[in-house]
Amino acid sequence: MTFITVSSGVTSSGLIVSSSDELLVLPGGTAIGTLVRGFDASESVFGVTSGDVIVDYGSAYVGSGGVVSGTAIRSGGGATIDWGGSADGVTVESGGAAYLENGGIISGAVIRSGGSATIDAGGSATAVKVLSGGWADIDLTVSKGQNLGVSVGGSAVTTATTLSGVTVSSGGRLLFGAATVLGGGTLTLSSGAVVYGATVLSGGTMTLSSGSLAVDVNVSSGGKLDGPGELEGYIDDYGQVSGASLEGDPEAELVVESGGAASGVTVADGDLIVGSGGTASGTMVGSGGVELVESGGVTTGAVVSSGGSEQVQFGGLISAATISNGGSLTISQGGSAGGTTVSSGGYEVVSSGGVASRTIVGSGGYEVVSSRGVARGTTINSGGAEVIQGGAVLGGVTVSAGGSLDLASSTISSGVTSAARAVGAATTISGATLSSGALLDFLDATVLSGGTLSVSAGAATSGTTLSGGEEIVSSGGMANGTIVSSAGALRISSGGLANGTTVGSGGFAYVSSGGVADGSIVRSSGTLTVSSGGEANGTTVVGFDGFEYVSSGGVASGTVISSDGAEVVLSGGVASATSVTSGGDENVGGTDSGATISSDGTETVLVGGTVDDATVSSGGTLVISSGGADSAVTVSSGGILALAGGVVSSEVTSTAGPVGSTTTIGGATLSAGAILDFVNETVSSGGRELVRSGGVSVGATILGGGAQTISSGGQAGGTMVLSGGVERVLSGGVAILTTVSSGGQEVVWSGAAVIGTTIHGGVERVLSGGVAILTTVSSGGQEVVWSGATANGMTILNGGIERLLAGAVAVGATLSSGGHEEVQSGGMASGATILGGGILFVSSGGTLAGTTTLAGGKATISGAVAAGASIVFSGSGGVLALADPSAFAGQISGLTQSSQKIDLTGFAYSAGETVSWSEATGNTSGTLTVTDGAQVASLTLLGDYLTSDFTLSRAAQSGTYVVDPPSLAGAHAFVQAMASLGVTGPSGSGGLNPISGGHGLFANASIHTVANREARSL
DSSP states (O other), X not given: OOEEEEOTTOEEESOEEOTTOEEEEOTTOEEESOEEESTTOEEEESSEEESOEEETTOEEEEOTTOEEESOEEOTTOEEEEOTTOEEESOEEOTTOEEEEOTTOEEESOEEOTTOEEEEOTTOEEESOEEOTTOEXXXXXXXXXXOEEEEOSSXXXXXXXXXXXXXXXXXXXXXXXXXXXXXXXXXXXXXXXXXXXSOEEOTTOEEEEOTTOEEEXXXXXXXXXXXXXXXXXXXXXXXXXXXXXXXXXXXXXXEEEOTTOEEESXXXXXXXXXXXXXXXXXXXXXXXXXXXXXXXXXXXXXXXXXXXXXXXXXXXXXXESOEEOTTOEXXXXXXXXXXXXXXXXXXXXXXXTTOEEESOEEOTTOEXXXXXXXXXXXXXXXXXXXXXXXXXXXXXXXXXXXXXXXXEESOEEOTTOEEEEEEOSSOEEETTEEEOTTOEEEEESOEEETTOEEEEOTTOEEESOEEEBOEEEEOTTOEEESOEEOTTOEEEEOTTOEEESOEEOTTOEEEEOTTOEEESOEEOTTOEEEEOTTOEEESOEEESTTOEEEEOTTOEEESOEEETTOEEEEOTTOEEESOEEOTTOEEEESSEEESOEEOTTOEEEEOTTOEEESOXXXXXXXXXXOTTOEEESEEEOTTOEEXXXXXXXXXXXXXXXXXXXXXXXXXXXXXXXXXXXXXXSOEEOTTOEEEEOTTOEEESOEEOTTOEEEEOTTOEEESOEEOTTOEEEEOTTOEEESOEEETTOEEEEOTTOEEESOEEEBSEEEEOTTOEEESXXXXXXXXXXXXXXXXXXXXXXXXXXXXXXXXXXXXXXXXXXXXXXXXXXXXXXXXXXXXXXTOEEEEOTTOEEESEEEEEBOEEEESSEEOTTOEEEEOSSOOEEEESOGGGBOSEEEOOOSTTOEEEETTOOOOTTOEEEEEEOTTSSEEEEEEEOSSOEEEEEEXXXXXXXXXXXXXXXXXXXXEEOOSOOHHHHHHHHHHHTTTOOOOTTXXXXXXXXXXXXXXXXXXXXXXXXXXXXXX
């Protein structure tokens, strides 16, 4: 920061004052051609300067006695001329600003486009020119006898001293801040002029011409603000405001205070608030506008329309209002309205405790009387309606022929039938007199199970909820917005009309011959049925199990189906302009024209059905069944045409997948990139079905000599391969839920995957690099897994076989009774579960890994059991046959029952064969050792055993069974407890010493004897 001072008698030229620097020109000092630039750069003048340039947020201050001339201000620069200072020949350019304070003088200034000048009250401006695009903001006072007209685009603006010499050119703008109009003075603003913060005192007048603007004005008692100009901000009215518009400011408020009046004001934005003692007349309230009448306030003759609102609060009074075309009048508790006219589209709402008298409701108008609201002397003319809620108070209400009385929120219970109808003779209901031909309607009624609401000619209901009950719409009747919930039913008879119905879960809507349903929504588990001669337009079906049924002779137009919703067009039914998208489904047994099927939507043309002029866009699917017809169908790139039930004959290749160029198939034209799929196609001997990338085949049947080939990116689901047929799944292809019958084949190549195949007597061959998941092999079927291939989650049923060749891997097989899994040399099985009667055979050189569960079946292992692998006995039974115990590096657990056996197949049983148990530290595992004199088997078991637990016996064929009979848990615990007392037996005795010092039960008894007694008691 640098401080520069020009002292008395000193003249400085070409000074540069940069950011944060300060220049001080003292009285008697002179600075010429100074450049002040940068943030916080400043010049303070009490002497004389000329030719200065103020830019880039630099600033100049001209104080008492200071004189500046020829200064240029631009680009964020600013200059302030304070009391006693003067500026001559200043030029204010774009982004620059000059401020003339009280007592300052400015002359010969030019305000160019983008520049501004602010002249406070008490400042003197002479020969100031405001050019096009520039603006000046002037505080002024209009005194008694002055009639000041302010225009934009004229020559000099003169009359008041404070404005002498200010010229505003065409395109310039003149603003007034803090203008004060004294008694007897008149300020007139022409189009384009703006005044901020004005005060109009008693006897003063401010006139706003069209296109002018006044912001934040205070009109004192006896003051006047008039004319068609706009008002914004806060207008405080103790005098009289007339003809102006609140417009352009949603937060604007015109408050009519006590003694104040507003007349002919238009409220397009913001609020007109009539306070206690204030009055308003002839107000026009439009969209976004509100007229609020507070306690003690009075309004007369307001016109409220187009979304405008008039509200009367406690103690407020409204008279002779007109409400129309989207306008509303709300009478709150303690408020009153009299002589209101409600015409088409208008609403008068009488809240609890509010009072409306002498209201006239014309055609299309509504008066709503809430509970404890009061309506007196209302007249409902033809086409008008009065809605009354329970507890409403009516007096002298007359409903003329063609007018309607709407009963709101009624509940119709079981066994009760209520009717929306035209009355035949004068009738009094709830305090209202209905003339002959008047209508009794229902609003927001609830119909319970067993209840019925009927709607006859000329009558209407709105917002009915059918909670198990029925609504019947007869000829000439109308139901609007009915909600049909579980077990409820809406029945639309001939000549009846239902608009905007919602059919929810368990609900039903029926459109009979001659009936019409428009704009219905059918949600999850709801049903809309269009009978012969009935018509449904613009229905939306959305949600799982939502249905629209179009019966023979019924018509549905413009239905939109999505999110698992469905439309069923039965034979003879007609649908047009249907849109099927986002999980929606349409089944056509009749006729459908002009349908659009888009992303994830499906239309299926059934036998006898016809689709015409349909468009299938990307992601949409059109299925043409055998016997279905299509014409003028267009399938765009990414759209799917699926042909169902076709036959591929000998020497014919049927190819599923994207087409390379525009192709015509039947009545459909497929653009390049459109996809051709097949459904339930039959491939005969010599025929070939090829499913390419992007193509899909569903439910194909491959006969003997026929073949299905699924290449990379192709998918097949539910294929049936019969004897002599073959399904080949190539790299990148996927087949799901294939069934291979006896004599059929499924071949899975490297990089391919099959899921959920069922083999009934046929063969699944999984070649190197192929993957088979969740295969089920039943009687006579085989799954052969080759080197480098993998099978996961198989189920091998009775008579089924899985063979793992060298290098093959199978994980998670379940072997049921009679099911076989064979692991050949070099193969590996992991995680198998062997149920009773199931057999796992691991050949020499084969490997068992993971956890194998023996749940009653048999595992014969001639190969190796890897370290970390385990055999788990589960439930009763199960045989683990070990041909080479030395290759068993795993663990055995769960051996607790005599029906569970370890079969050492190479051990010849004899009396000299021995078994022993060595407990490991922690008593949770140990080593079981069996020797026949020539061979030794050492097996790791998990659990707590004793040597005496194990018994040896001759195996069924040859070899030795090792069995653990039921554990004598109590005896074991007792023996271990005695041993913990330090009692031991002589080496090699097999028994224990008598208890030293024993007495009573234990005197002279051995622990062995006591243990035996304990065991017998178990």
